[in-house]
Amino acid sequence: MKISTKGRYALRLMADIAAHEQDGFVSLKDVAARQEISVKYLEQIAGTLSRAGFLYSGRGAQGGYRLAREPGTYTVGSILRLTEGNLAPVACLDGEENRCARCGECPTLPFWEGLYRTVNDYIDRYTLADLMKQM
Numbered sequence: 001m002k003i004s005t006k007g008r009y010a011l012r013l014m015a016d017i018a019a020h021e022q023d024g025f026v027s028l029k030d031v032a033a034r035q036e037i038s039v040k041y042l043e044q045i046a047g048t049l050s051r052a053g054f055l056y057s058g059r060g061a062q063g064g065y066r067l068a069r070e071p072g073t074y075t076v077g078s079i080l081r082l083t084e085g086n087l088a089p090v091a092c093l094d095g096e097e098n099r100c101a102r103c104g105e106c107p108t109l110p111f112w113e114g115l116y117r118t119v120n121d122y123i124d125r126y127t128l129a130d131l132m133k134q135m
Helices: 005-023 027-034 039-051 076-084 107-125 128-133
Strands: 054-060 065-066
Touching: 005 027, 005 039, 005 076, 005 128, 027 039, 027 065, 027 107, 039 054, 039 076, 076 107, 076 128
Parallel strands: none
Antiparallel strands: 054 065
8 A cells, every 4th residue: 555645745734724724724735835736736725625525615705715625624634534535455356246256265355354454553642732732
């Protein structure tokens, strides 16, 4: 499993907005300058987060983005799954049900299931509030 720039930047975007929203809506231009990420790329990521209800957007001169909820209610896992999709280490664990013809006799399946469970437990243990403590 490798987290793409989209997932990494989504976490940075959310943490930056959380850290600066006390002044109102946070502009992507300001986030881009602080995080050294292109505004265009942040627009794509913010659109995804906004459509999912993670961010509110405001228009106009005082526009920008705000969190839709408190930082402690967003897990790192929820943000990464939204931007990255399923984080399964192997294709047979991608869906709700394992449809692999060999799943009943695969000697490696328990290993992959354990890795997947460990990754999910780890990323769901941390919240946006936890990330903000590192800022």
